[in-house]
Amino acid sequence: MNNWKDSKSVFITTFLPGTVWLTAFFLVPLGFVWVMSFGEKYGIIDIVITWTPNNYLRAVESIYLGIIWKSVWISALVTALCLMVSFPIAFAVSFAKDKWKPILLLIIILPFWINLLIRTYALIAVFRTRGHVNFGLEWLWEKANAGLILIGLGKHQFLGEKFQPLAMLYNDFSVIAGLTYVYIPFIVLPIYAMLERLDRSYIEASLDLGASQIRTLFSIVIPLTLPGIIAGVILVFIPCLGSFVIPDLLGGTNSQMIGNVIERQFKSANDWPFGAALSFLLMYVMFGVLAMRSLLTVRKSEMKV
Amino acid sequence: MSNAPTNNPIIKISHISKDFGAVNAVDDVSFEIMPNEFFALLGPSGCGKTTLLRLIAGLESPTHGTISIDGENMDAIPANRRPVNMVFQSYAVFPHMTVYNNVAYGLKVAKICQSDIRQRVIEAIDSVQMGEYVNRRPDELSGGQRQRVALARALVKRPKVLLLDEPLSALDAKLRKAMQLELMQLQRKVGITFIIVTHDQDEALSMADRIAVMDRGVVRQIATPNVIYESPTTRFVADFIGKVNLIDAHVIARNKGKLLVDVKGLGTMEIFHKNNTPDSVTIALRPEKIVASKRKPQTKDRISTKGRVHEQVYYGNISHLYVNTEAGLRLLINIQNASRSTVDLFGIDDDIWLSFYPSDAIIITN
Amino acid sequence: MMLAIFSRQRERPGPLEYTRQFWLRLMVFTTMTMLYAPIVGLVVFSFNDSKRNIVWRGFTFDYYLKAWHNDGLIDAFVNSLTIAVIATLISTIIGTSVALILWRFRFPLKPIYEGTMALPIVVPEICMGVAMLVFFSRVGWPSGGPWPLNLSAITIAHISFCFPFVAVVIRARLSGFNREFEEASRDLGANEWQTFRHIIFPFIRPGLISGALLAFTLSIDDFIITFFTSGPNTVTFPVKIYSMVRFSITPEVNAASTILIVITIITTLLAMWFQTSSRFYKLSKEGAP
Numbered sequence: 001m002n003n004w005k006d007s008k009s010v011f012i013t014t015f016l017p018g019t020v021w022l023t024a025f026f027l028v029p030l031g032f033v034w035v036m037s038f039g040e041k042y043g044i045i046d047i048v049i050t051w052t053p054n055n056y057l058r059a060v061e062s063i064y065l066g067i068i069w070k071s072v073w074i075s076a077l078v079t080a081l082c083l084m085v086s087f088p089i090a091f092a093v094s095f096a097k098d099k100w101k102p103i104l105l106l107i108i109i110l111p112f113w114i115n116l117l118i119r120t121y122a123l124i125a126v127f128r129t130r131g132h133v134n135f136g137l138e139w140l141w142e143k144a145n146a147g148l149i150l151i152g153l154g155k156h157q158f159l160g161e162k163f164q165p166l167a168m169l170y171n172d173f174s175v176i177a178g179l180t181y182v183y184i185p186f187i188v189l190p191i192y193a194m195l196e197r198l199d200r201s202y203i204e205a206s207l208d209l210g211a212s213q214i215r216t217l218f219s220i221v222i223p224l225t226l227p228g229i230i231a232g233v234i235l236v237f238i239p240c241l242g243s244f245v246i247p248d249l250l251g252g253t254n255s256q257m258i259g260n261v262i263e264r265q266f267k268s269a270n271d272w273p274f275g276a277a278l279s280f281l282l283m284y285v286m287f288g289v290l291a292m293r294s295l296l297t298v299r300k301s302e303m304k305v
Numbered sequence: 306m307s308n309a310p311t312n313n314p315i316i317k318i319s320h321i322s323k324d325f326g327a328v329n330a331v332d333d334v335s336f337e338i339m340p341n342e343f344f345a346l347l348g349p350s351g352c353g354k355t356t357l358l359r360l361i362a363g364l365e366s367p368t369h370g371t372i373s374i375d376g377e378n379m380d381a382i383p384a385n386r387r388p389v390n391m392v393f394q395s396y397a398v399f400p401h402m403t404v405y406n407n408v409a410y411g412l413k414v415a416k417i418c419q420s421d422i423r424q425r426v427i428e429a430i431d432s433v434q435m436g437e438y439v440n441r442r443p444d445e446l447s448g449g450q451r452q453r454v455a456l457a458r459a460l461v462k463r464p465k466v467l468l469l470d471e472p473l474s475a476l477d478a479k480l481r482k483a484m485q486l487e488l489m490q491l492q493r494k495v496g497i498t499f500i501i502v503t504h505d506q507d508e509a510l511s512m513a514d515r516i517a518v519m520d521r522g523v524v525r526q527i528a529t530p531n532v533i534y535e536s537p538t539t540r541f542v543a544d545f546i547g548k549v550n551l552i553d554a555h556v557i558a559r560n561k562g563k564l565l566v567d568v569k570g571l572g573t574m575e576i577f578h579k580n581n582t583p584d585s586v587t588i589a590l591r592p593e594k595i596v597a598s599k600r601k602p603q604t605k606d607r608i609s610t611k612g613r614v615h616e617q618v619y620y621g622n623i624s625h626l627y628v629n630t631e632a633g634l635r636l637l638i639n640i641q642n643a644s645r646s647t648v649d650l651f652g653i654d655d656d657i658w659l660s661f662y663p664s665d666a667i668i669i670t671n
Numbered sequence: 672m673m674l675a676i677f678s679r680q681r682e683r684p685g686p687l688e689y690t691r692q693f694w695l696r697l698m699v700f701t702t703m704t705m706l707y708a709p710i711v712g713l714v715v716f717s718f719n720d721s722k723r724n725i726v727w728r729g730f731t732f733d734y735y736l737k738a739w740h741n742d743g744l745i746d747a748f749v750n751s752l753t754i755a756v757i758a759t760l761i762s763t764i765i766g767t768s769v770a771l772i773l774w775r776f777r778f779p780l781k782p783i784y785e786g787t788m789a790l791p792i793v794v795p796e797i798c799m800g801v802a803m804l805v806f807f808s809r810v811g812w813p814s815g816g817p818w819p820l821n822l823s824a825i826t827i828a829h830i831s832f833c834f835p836f837v838a839v840v841i842r843a844r845l846s847g848f849n850r851e852f853e854e855a856s857r858d859l860g861a862n863e864w865q866t867f868r869h870i871i872f873p874f875i876r877p878g879l880i881s882g883a884l885l886a887f888t889l890s891i892d893d894f895i896i897t898f899f900t901s902g903p904n905t906v907t908f909p910v911k912i913y914s915m916v917r918f919s920i921t922p923e924v925n926a927a928s929t930i931l932i933v934i935t936i937i938t939t940l941l942a943m944w945f946q947t948s949s950r951f952y953k954l955s956k957e958g959a960p
Contacts, residue, residue, distance in 0.1 A: 001774075001776065002776055002777065007863060009863075011776055011778070013768070014769075015768075017764065018769040018788060021831065021834070022787065022788065022791075022831070025803075025827050025830070026790070026799075028806065029802035029803055029805060030798075032802065032806050033798075033805050036809075085702055088698050089698075091689055092690050092698075093690075108703070108706075113888060113935050113936065113939045114710065114935055114936075115909055115931055115932070116892075117912060117913055118928040118931060121916050121924070122709035122713040122928075123709050125713065125716065126709045130725045132708075132709075181705075181706070184702075200687060207686055213686075239796070242797045249916065262801065263797070266801060280798075282798055283794065286793065
């Protein structure tokens with residue numbers, strides 16, 4: 001690796017494009033948002049920067065605090081669910097025969113590449129009252145009911161008069177299920193990468209010393225793959241926190257998350273300064289999570305394999 | 306040291322085979338290991354020795370055959386319940402635990418009570434001279450120190466057999482020699498069977514009570530180091546262990562425990578051997594059994610031949626000489642550089658007389 | 672080996688052969704099925720001969736034809752394609768320069784540079800969308816103008832979040848490069864540009880293609896950021912699908928979605944093929960072939 005002074009011209013050539021673009025079309029816009037978060041609306045269009053903290057204060061009012069809190073626990077729940085489902089999958093792929101690994105990985109990752117919107121839309125057809133799951137349940141109900149009638153218990157109507165479809169759309173359940181569905185592939189990759197780097201001898205040594213598979217999992221595998229798990233958690237928790245498409249399409253008015261509130265400020269509610277403040281609160285949370293993660297990695301870096 | 310027939314074997318391997326897809330890693334291997342033995346599995350890489358070790362430990366399942374440890378069939382018993390413990394080639398000392406916790410791990414999972422654990426762990430750590438590193442983490446230790454931790458961790462569980470996978474290969478030359486002695490002493494002190502896997506014949510010859518030489522999944526010969534070296538039963542074993550001259554020979558006459566063989570390039574000689582050999586055999590002659598002289602040897606009970614030095618390789622205390630004999634053989638001999646001028650005696654292209662006792666020639670039939 | 676016939680053993684899975692365990696296989700299979708089922712359902716129902724698209728009524732291509740004749744949809748598709756192509760070109764150039772500088776040079780505050788370059792990847796999309804919207808409106812960015820200039824705002828936004836991904840891909844490719852080849856080139860008299868053109872560039876070319884395809888996919892698929900920066904005249908394919916979903920759910924939406932899925936999958940597979948391809952002149956650390 002060269003010192004930048006050794007080939008100044010090359011350095012400048014490679015330095016400029018990225019830096020200029022990032023500053024002009026990323027950092028500056030973010031800066032604008034930050035400044036706007038201290039502004040106020042005067043009339044329908046005009047916004048004046050009065051350096052007021054009102055927007056932030058409003059953000060922590062009880063209604064909004066409630067939504068923020070809800071977003072946080074939904075994101076946490078989704079992250080936990082994703083973790084529980086992804087870990088066995090990452091395990092299965094990592095311990096598969098070498099020639100199957102790329103194919104298995106591809107199959108798991110492919111949904112990740114499909115448009116978020118489309119995957120969400122696909123879920124609507126699954127969850128709605130006259131959707132696939134309810135059709136399936138209805139079929140089962142009819143079969144079971146027919147069975148009961150056959151053995152003479154028809155008139156008691158144990159299963160109810162009619163099939164009652166499950167309300168799986170436009171509530172918290174659908175939002176949580178939708179978010180989990182969409183973000184599972186995100187978690188699999190970092191955990192898989194970490195598992196690949198795990199020296200199999202550690203597992204063998206643990207078994208050889210008499211530990212059961214479960215004990216080995218919790219005492220050896222998980223502590224040694226923790227960096228991957230943490231990376232995966234961050235990859236899911238932060239986007240989840242800021243999501244608005246899924247709560248919008250699957251949650252309806254019953255399940256609002258912070259993303260929906262932000263979006264509304266810029267479209268229908270037209271309160272840009274408030275929206276800016278909320279956006280930045282989200283960014284602060286993100287930075288906080290990342291900072292915590294670097295602190296953890298610094299402490300653990302002594303513990304390299 | 307010898308395998309006393311009155312004891313029951315501690316490990317009995319019966320017709321064990323292990324296939325990995327189309328590869329036949331271990332092929333119908335059967336033998337027994339005795340209690341309190343220092344046993345070595347020796348062979349080139351790919352010969353199946355590590356696979357066999359892992360089959361004993363339960364880390365692989367055999368395709369066919371059974372393994373019994375102390376009379377108990379291990380078919381249904383998984384790795385974590387077998388009375389054997391292993392020291393892995395990479396040591397596998399858990400990086401996220403201190404030395405103490407590493408050694409205590411096996412006892413904790415066995416749900417032994419805390420006070421007992423403490424006492425046994427300290428004892429084990431002291432027995433490998435790691436007492437002052439009790440609270441250190443593995444990344445603060447050297448390779449040799451980590452190996453001791455791995456040893457203590459395995460031995461603290463008081464297994465019936467200790468398995469060691471290439472224990473010395475990662476150590477530098479000087480440490481290796483010291484560790485060889487330590488392992489031998491440890492085995493005697495602890496009093497259990499040690500099975501080591503190695504590709505280094507010096508290790509096997511110096512440390513083991515008995516050696517099993519393996520080649521491509523098959524055990525070629527099992528014997529004490531002395532027998533393996535001086536009486537190899539196959540070309541492979543003769544060639545793999547130490548250096549050897551292999552010469553074709555033809556059996557002329559068989560006579561009550563003696564064979565008259567015509568050795569190509571060396572003439573006829575009478576050697577004590579069983580009579581039921583095929584007509585074509587191989588003679589194995591170790592270089593150090595051949596005596597070099599400037600003049601033709603006078604004694605009649607040695608076979609002699611004249612030749613010319615083709616190549617000399619100097620090792621300090623000994624030199625290897627490659628000699629082309631008059632009859633067209635290329636023989637390797639050792640000479641001790643017994644005096645400071647010995648090395649000048651036999652230079653390249655010098656004439657040289659070689660002689661040896663026929664009883665030092667080994668007859669190999671396969 | 673002859674005794675194999677007599678032994679009735681079936682080989683047990685070893686303790687670390689987790690993937691051969693039944694329960695794990697079941698779990699993976701179930702999860703995969705649940706992951707793909709909704710998508711498969713969507714694709715299948717794009718051929719459904721029923722306007723309300725709730726129950727299967729019959730097979731037809733009608734809705735694909737409808738989509739083909741839907742001017743709004745076609746326009747949106749052309750917009751998406753245009754934006755993606757331009758964004759890909761520029762992101763690839765910028766991304767390559769970032770990857771090169773991080774691979775080649777030590778310089779003060781490098782960790783901060785690295786971290787900042789990764790920000791677009793980490794920042795929640797909604798924050799970025801909001802930032803771009805605020806920026807373009809405060810700066811007074813012209814949103815009218817002839818096609819394709821009216822797409823400039825969206826394109827700029829796409830470039831901003833695409834190029835860091837390209838940089839990551841190319842950096843990964845560069846890490847396998849044996850520096851001795853570069854040093855040999857300089858030893859033989861080549862200058863920086865020549866070395867780059869003849870030695871480094873051929874090596875990273877597969878990574879470049881892979882990164883470009885990644886940028887293309889990200890751009891075509893992007894919804895959130897585009898949602899904030901697009902207007903009524905500058906609609907992209909995903910945004911159009913969103914408004915169709917809000918309006919009414921007919922198989923036409925499924926058809927449009929399926930088309931997008933197919934494009935995405937093909938592009939992704941190509942990208943992966945290039946990234947791992949050794950067809951091109953491979954200068955790995957193990958030495959030249």
